[in-house]
Amino acid sequence: MNGYDEDHRRDDLARQRRDRGLARLIDQQCGIVARRQLTAFGVDWDAVQANELARRWVVRTPRVVSTVTGALTVEQRRWVGVLHAGPRSMLGGLTAGSHHGLSGWETDIVTVLVDDELSFEPVDGVRFFRSRRPFHLMASPRSGIASARVEPALLLWAGYQAQQRAAVAGLAAAVQQRLTTAERLYDWVDVLRPLRRAKVFKRALSEIAGGAHSGPELDLARLCRDIGLPRPDRQRSRNDRHGRRRWTDCEWDLPDGTVLVLEIDGSHHMEVRSWHDDLKRSRALTTRDRIVVRCSAYELRHEPASVAVDLIALGLSGRMPDSAA
Numbered sequence: 001m002n003g004y005d006e007d008h009r010r011d012d013l014a015r016q017r018r019d020r021g022l023a024r025l026i027d028q029q030c031g032i033v034a035r036r037q038l039t040a041f042g043v044d045w046d047a048v049q050a051n052e053l054a055r056r057w058v059v060r061t062p063r064v065v066s067t068v069t070g071a072l073t074v075e076q077r078r079w080v081g082v083l084h085a086g087p088r089s090m091l092g093g094l095t096a097g098s099h100h101g102l103s104g105w106e107t108d109i110v111t112v113l114v115d116d117e118l119s120f121e122p123v124d125g126v127r128f129f130r131s132r133r134p135f136h137l138m139a140s141p142r143s144g145i146a147s148a149r150v151e152p153a154l155l156l157w158a159g160y161q162a163q164q165r166a167a168v169a170g171l172a173a174a175v176q177q178r179l180t181t182a183e184r185l186y187d188w189v190d191v192l193r194p195l196r197r198a199k200v201f202k203r204a205l206s207e208i209a210g211g212a213h214s215g216p217e218l219d220l221a222r223l224c225r226d227i228g229l230p231r232p233d234r235q236r237s238r239n240d241r242h243g244r245r246r247w248t249d250c251e252w253d254l255p256d257g258t259v260l261v262l263e264i265d266g267s268h269h270m271e272v273r274s275w276h277d278d279l280k281r282s283r284a285l286t287t288r289d290r291i292v293v294r295c296s297a298y299e300l301r302h303e304p305a306s307v308a309v310d311l312i313a314l315g316l317s318g319r320m321p322d323s324a325a
Contacts, residue, residue, distance in 0.1 A: 018042055028144070031068040032079035038065065061123050075145075081112040081126040082146055088115040090139055090146035092129050093161060094170070096153035099145070100179055105170055111157070113138070113148055131156065133192060150179050151188040159196040165301070167197065168204045169215035175208050182209035216264045216297040220250060223304045229311065229318040232262070240284035248285070248292075254315040261285065261292040262311070264300065 022041040026033050038048060048065055051057035058066045061084045066072065072080065078099070082089050091099050093111030109127050114120075116130045138152040147153070154174055158167030174180050182205045189198050189205070207221040217234065224231055232250035240246055250262040263282065282292045291314060295307050305321040312318050 015042075026067055029079050029083070030073070030076045032060070032064060032066050032072075032076055032083060034064055034083040036063070037083075062121055077110050077125060078145055081110040081123060081128075084123055084126070085112050085114045085120055085128060086118060088118060088135060089113060089128075090135070090148050092148045092153045093127070093157035094154075096140075096148045097150060097157070097170070097174065097179075099147050100140075100150040100153075102150070102154075102170075102174055102177060102179060105173060111161075113153075113156070129156065129161070137191065150174060151185050152192055155185065155188055155192055155195060155201065158201065159192075159198075164197060164200060165215060168200070168218060171201065171204065172208050172215060172218060182206075216300050217249065219297070219300040219304065220262070220264065223300065223308060224318075226304075227308055227318045227321050229308065229316050238285060240281070241287075242284055244284075246281065246285060252316055256315070257289060258315065259290045260311070260314055260316065261290060263292065263294045265294055265296050 018041050022033075022038070022043070025037060025041075035045070035048065038044075048057065048059070052059055052065075055069060056067070058069050060066050060072070060080050063084045063086075064080050066076065066080070068076070078091060078095060082091060090096070090113050091111065092113035094102070094105050094107050095109075095111040096113075098106050108125065110125060111127045111129055113135070114128050114130055115135065116132045118130075120128075122128075133152070133156075138148045140147045140149045148156075154171060158171055162170060171185055175182050175185070186202060186205045186209075189195055189201050195201070204218055207218050221231070223229065230252060232252050234250055235247045236251045238246045238248055248261050249264045252260045254260055263278070265278065278294070282294065286292045293310065293314065295310075299307050308318065308321050312320060
């Protein structure tokens with residue numbers, strides 16, 4: 001083999017290695033690739049244009065290309081946002097929360113955390129959240145798409161993108177779904193300072209650590225604190241009269257030996273099927289020494305005095321709220 005053939009063989013092997021490496025990268029990124037990544041593998045802009053004209057690839061943004069031509073999946077849209085913003089970017093907000101497993105808080109908008117000094121074009125369906133906070137601390141160690149840890153992602157969303165009530169409920173949901181703990185979130189409030197609503201979050205996280213795992217339960221905790229009602233036991237396990245295990249929202253042991261149970265109904269309880277099931281559940285849990293009463297999440301938020309009056313009338317100790325009259 002002469003020198004020319006040997007050089008040609010080495011070039012061919014190197015090209016094959018590059019092709020395999022690029023194929024692996026594209027597969028790992030769900031068919032999405034940045035132009036800078038293509039350039040690193042020897043694919044120039046003319047080659048990108050040729051693939052686009054042949055309808056094999058689609059230019060999704062000035063910086064990102066997809067090797068799939070149909071509508072993008074949720075995961076592919078996340079890759080587009082992160083790759084468009086560049087190496088110093090990662091999923092943030094509810095997008096990062098969903099990436100880590102948070103359910104019930106999905107959104108169509110992809111949130112990407114970016115370094116405050118980065119400059120790039122806007123992308124439809126992507127919200128870029130600028131921050132000067134230490135990205136090396138916030139970044140999740142998980143492999144795959146770059147994402148913030150669940151704690152800073154949700155706290156920054158809660159502080160700057162959400163209404164206060166939704167913000168607290170979102171943090172509670174992350175704890176309830178065991179993606180983090182109230183203690184870890186509490187510590188991250190200080191790491192991220194200055195953080196908007198820091199005092200509100202610390203107070204709420206203290207309640208969450210005590211057992212409140214939803215927005216309505218936090219509202220009840222606030223009501224108990226404001227008018228001196230005793231703190232309830234939450235999620236107490238009970239067997240109903242049919243032998244099925246149930247978990248009650250809130251319970252108080254009264255001085256006369258009676259147990260007062262408060263069940264808090266969210267909006268989904270208003271559906272006919274859920275409403276019928278809840279009525280049956282309440283009957284099956286009620287005994288001669290266990291009183292089961294219900295209220296709505298709306299009442300706890302907007303008419304807490306009415307709920308307080310009824311709880312006090314049923315035996316709880318506390319001062320009558322000023323607005324009770």
